[in-house]
Every structure is written in C-alpha cells, then in structure tokens.
Amino acid sequence: MKPIGFALLALFLAATPRANAASTGEYLARAGDCVVCHSQSDGAPYAGGLKMNTPVGPIFTTNITPDKETGIGLYTFEEFDRALRLGVARDGHRLYPAMPYPSYAKITTEDSRALYDYFMNDVKPVRQVNTPNAIAAPWNARWPLAIWNVLGAGTPFRADPDHDDLWNRGAYLVQGLAHCGACHTPRGWLFQEKGFDEQSGAFLAGATLDNWSAPNLRGDLNSGLGRWTEAEIAEYLKTGRNRHGRAFGAMRDVVTFSTTTLDDDDIAAMAKYLKSLPPSIDRHQSVWVYDARTRDALSKGGAGAAGYARQCASCHGLDGLGGADMPPLAGNAAILDPDPTSLINIVLNGAPPPDEANANSGDSMPQFRSFLRDRDIADIVTFIRSAWGNRAPAATEARVGELRRDTTAGAERTVIRQMR
Numbered sequence: 301m302k303p304i305g306f307a308l309l310a311l312f313l314a315a316t317p318r319a320n321a322a323s324t325g326e327y328l329a330r331a332g333d334c335v336v337c338h339s340q341s342d343g344a345p346y347a348g349g350l351k352m353n354t355p356v357g358p359i360f361t362t363n364i365t366p367d368k369e370t371g372i373g374l375y376t377f378e379e380f381d382r383a384l385r386l387g388v389a390r391d392g393h394r395l396y397p398a399m400p401y402p403s404y405a406k407i408t409t410e411d412s413r414a415l416y417d418y419f420m421n422d423v424k425p426v427r428q429v430n431t432p433n434a435i436a437a438p439w440n441a442r443w444p445l446a447i448w449n450v451l452g453a454g455t456p457f458r459a460d461p462d463h464d465d466l467w468n469r470g471a472y473l474v475q476g477l478a479h480c481g482a483c484h485t486p487r488g489w490l491f492q493e494k495g496f497d498e499q500s501g502a503f504l505a506g507a508t509l510d511n512w513s514a515p516n517l518r519g520d521l522n523s524g525l526g527r528w529t530e531a532e533i534a535e536y537l538k539t540g541r542n543r544h545g546r547a548f549g550a551m552r553d554v555v556t557f558s559t560t561t562l563d564d565d566d567i568a569a570m571a572k573y574l575k576s577l578p579p580s581i582d583r584h585q586s587v588w589v590y591d592a593r594t595r596d597a598l599s600k601g602g603a604g605a606a607g608y609a610r611q612c613a614s615c616h617g618l619d620g621l622g623g624a625d626m627p628p629l630a631g632n633a634a635i636l637d638p639d640p641t642s643l644i645n646i647v648l649n650g651a652p653p654p655d656e657a658n659a660n661s662g663d664s665m666p667q668f669r670s671f672l673r674d675r676d677i678a679d680i681v682t683f684i685r686s687a688w689g690n691r692a693p694a695a696t697e698a699r700v701g702e703l704r705r706d707t708t709a710g711a712e713r714t715v716i717r718q719m720r
C-alpha cells in the first residue's frame with residue numbers, strides 16, 4: 301500500500317461537492333435515496349409509514365424527521381450513526397435489514413455527520429406515529445438479527461490504491477450510500493447479501509425482490525452490462541434511459557429520486573466502477589434450455605410469435621430493434637435476464653416513462669392484464685426471450701399467475717409530490 305496515495309484518497313472522499321455542511325447532507329441523503337423508503341407516496345417527506353414486503357412479512361419504515369416524540373429528534377450523532385451503519389436503534393434494538401445498513405456500513409464518518417446535520421437542522425419535524433411491524437415468528441424476535449449481522453454485515457469502505465480516485469469514488473457510492481447491492485446482489489440462506497464489493501464474484505450478479513428482478517450489473521455480455529459502454533451506463537443513471545433500455549419498476553424510483561439528482565462527476569464515477577466488474581461467477585445465471593415450449597414459441601405460427609405480432613409489434617416492431625423513442629427487445633439485457641419476473645410484471649402492469657413530466661402521451665408501455673390470459677403472456681414472454689438471437693429460459697404460466705395475484709396495474713409509485 302502506498303500511504304501517501306491513500307491519504308490523498310481519503311481527503312478526496314471526504315471532499316464532497318457541496319460548500320456547507322447542511323447542503324452536503326441533503327446531497328448525500330439523495331445519493332442514499334432515504335426518501336424513497338422513509339415516505340409514503342402522498343405523505344410528508346421522511347415521515348415514514350411505507351409498507352415494505354420482505355420474505356419474513358411486511359415491515360413499515362419509521363419516521364426519521366427530527367420530531368422529538370415520533371421521529372428521531374432525540375437521537376444524538378452517535379446514536380444516529382450507529383443506526384445508519386450498524387443497524388441498531390436508539391433504544392438498542394436491532395433494525396431489520398430492510399433498512400440497508402449492511403451497505404451504509406461503508407459510509408465515512410464525515411458523510412454520516414453531514415447526513416445527521418441535514419436531518420436535524422433542515423428536515424421539517426412531522427408528528428406521525430410509527431406503524432408496528434407484522435413480522436411472523438421466529439423473525440419477530442429480533443435476536444436472529446445478531447447472527448445475521450455476523451454473516452452479512454458490510455465492513456467499512458476500504459479504498460483500493462491500485463485504482464484511481466474516480467474509480468474509488470464510484471466504488472464508495474455504489475457499495476455504500478447508493479446501496480445498489482441491496483437489490484442487485486443475490487442473497488444467501490438467511491437473506492444476507494452474498495457479497496458487498498468487487499472482491500466477491502456474486503456482488504451485483506442479479507437478484508429477485510418484491511415482484512421485480514434486479515438484473516446482473518457485471519460484465520456479462522448477455523444478462524449483464526457487458527454490451528453497455530461506460531458513457532451509456534452514465535446516461536442511463538442520469539436520465540433513466542439509453543439505447544439499450546429504460547428504467548422501470550423499482551429502478552424507476554432509484555433513478556427519479558436519486559441518480560438523476562447527482563453531479564455528473566459522481567455519475568461518471570459510478571459508471572467507471574460498474575464497468576470494471578468482470579463477468580459473474582454466481583450461477584444465479586441459469587442456463588437456456590431449448591425445451592418443447594420454447595420450440596413451440598419460436599416455430600412459425602407458434603402462439604408466442606402470433607401473440608407478439610398481434611399485441612406488441614405495432615409499437616416494438618417485428619424486428620425487435622426499437623427506435624428513437626422505443627427500447628429494443630433484441631439483445632436487451634432486461635430480456636436476457638435469467639429470471640423473467642420483471643418482464644412478466646411489465647407486460648401485466650405496464651410502465652410509465654422514466655421522466656413522466658417531459659414525455660409525450662404515447663410514450664408508455666400499456667398494461668395487458670385485462671386483455672391477455674396467463675398462458676398468452678407466458679407464450680409471448682417466452683417468444684421475446686428466444687427471438688432475434690435472444691437466448692433466455694421460458695416463462696411459465698404458473699409464474700404469470702403468481703405475479704398477477706401479487707401485483708396490480710398502476711400500483712407503481714410515481715412521485716412523492718412534495719419532493720419534486
């Protein structure tokens with residue numbers, strides 16, 4: 301290790317792009333996307349109450365406005381920092397990892413301090429009593445979290461002196477505040493993330509959460525960002541779209557409230573770091589099977605091809621190549637994702653454009669839950685995963701049925717109005 305380089309790097313990381321402490325904290329709160337979880341769609345920012353579905357049951361986020369009775373107004377900096385980075389609340393109970401503290405463990409003390417100053421001084425106190433959680437046994441006893449923390453907790457950020465400042469800034473943001481891994485890293489037997497940085501081949505290798513699939517962000521050519529350039533990754537994070545596709549589902553909130561609001565330098569840093577990740581070694585990547593259903597969907601006149609021609613081709617084209625205002629379906633990483641969850645979800649429920657305010661009216665993906673049966677949707681999704689050179693496993697009717705039951709059209713959160 302070169303000590304001088306390391307010290308300079310630490311200085312660089314601490315030197316955040318805002319002049320005074322309060323606005324630095326606000327910028328960091330956006331990088332950490334605190335508002336998306338700690339607010340309800342029409343509620344006051346940071347007053348909590350959002351219901352999150354977790355594998356152990358629904359959990360409600362808490363009020364983190366500085367209200368002394370119902371919020372975090374009584375938290376000292378040390379208590380706030382311990383909640384943020386170690387997942388321990390003021391009264392000593394352990395927080396559920398629905399709060400992404402395993403990632404936030406990477407936040408520097410300076411940044412944690414700036415966040416604290418922002419929440420205490422600039423956020424409006426709101427009186428709103430927290431909703432109790434409805435977690436089933438044995439998870440309602442919070443003690444298993446102590447074991448979980450040993451297995452899954454992240455460690456503090458360590459800059460890598462073999463890489464330049466930009467790469468290290470990107471690593472710091474992606475692993476830490478931006479908690480990309482909380483959604484994009486596969487989880488193990490106790491729901492712990494399988495890796496927290498580039499030392500693990502499973503880090504950001506793709507995972508399924510709450511009716512969406514957060515795809516592989518590593519260098520894999522098909523179901524990864526292997527075909528995206530660094531500039532294209534940056535464009536996607538900055539605007540919610542690029543020539544490969546658009547942000548939808550849970551990613552749309554990330555783009556709207558967090559990445560579109562960050563400085564170009566930070567976006568470039570994240571893109572540089574992501575582009576440096578080698579292909580995945582996690583066999584979450586399932587294998588394409590040329591089975592009878594796929595053959596049927598592919599063969600001329602197969603139900604999937606016919607359904608596509610009838611329902612989808614008017615917008616997406618028969619060649620699947622997309623156009624100026626239309627994401628391509630051929631070679632699209634979201635379509636090559638081994639897990640078809642996001643695709644089935646978007647066909648069932650549709651998707652508004654990423655930047656609703658600036659979009660033309662014809663610019664959204666319609667819902668098909670009212671027009672197509674589970675079988676039709678499974679056939680069409682299998683078809684688009686096998687046509688135009690795409691190779692990804694078939695979608696099943698049973699999975700479409702499950703997602704039809706567990707999702708609703710238009711339920712996607714769009715704006716937390718007071719934030720915009």
Ligand code: HEC
Nearest residue numbers: 332333334337360361362364383389390395396398399400
């Ligand atoms: C992915 C969703 C999510 C994000 C993003 C998130 N939180 Fe949380 N947070 C939660 C949940 C859920 C809880 C409650 C956990 C529990 O009750 O065990 C929580 C609890 C907390 C607590 C403890 C509050 C209390 O009531 O004692 C603090 C402090 C906190 N979060 C701060 C933050 C800050 C600051 C950020 C942004 C840097 C943030 N959170 C981002 C989900 C989130």
Ligand code: HEC
Nearest residue numbers: 478480483512513514515546547548549550551554633634
């Ligand atoms: C709350 C969960 C969540 C978080 C946090 C999250 N993502 Fe995503 N992301 C998703 C989902 C779900 C998708 C699939 C939908 C889509 O393609 O828009 C996705 C898609 C993407 C894609 C498109 C990939 C493709 O193959 O089309 C990129 C790139 C991406 N995310 C990058 C990031 C980065 C970088 C971060 C951290 C700054 C991040 N994501 C944080 C859930 C999340």
Ligand code: HEC
Nearest residue numbers: 545546548611612615627634651652653654663664665666
């Ligand atoms: C009325 C025009 C229209 C029709 C019909 C239509 N789509 Fe779309 N679709 C869109 C638009 C616009 C988007 C981009 C929305 C977004 O993600 O912001 C889109 C997005 C998608 C995406 C996400 C691609 C990505 O990476 O962002 C998939 C997958 C998709 N459509 C599949 C289908 C399928 C399958 C059908 C037929 C069942 C279909 N679409 C019918 C307009 C249409």
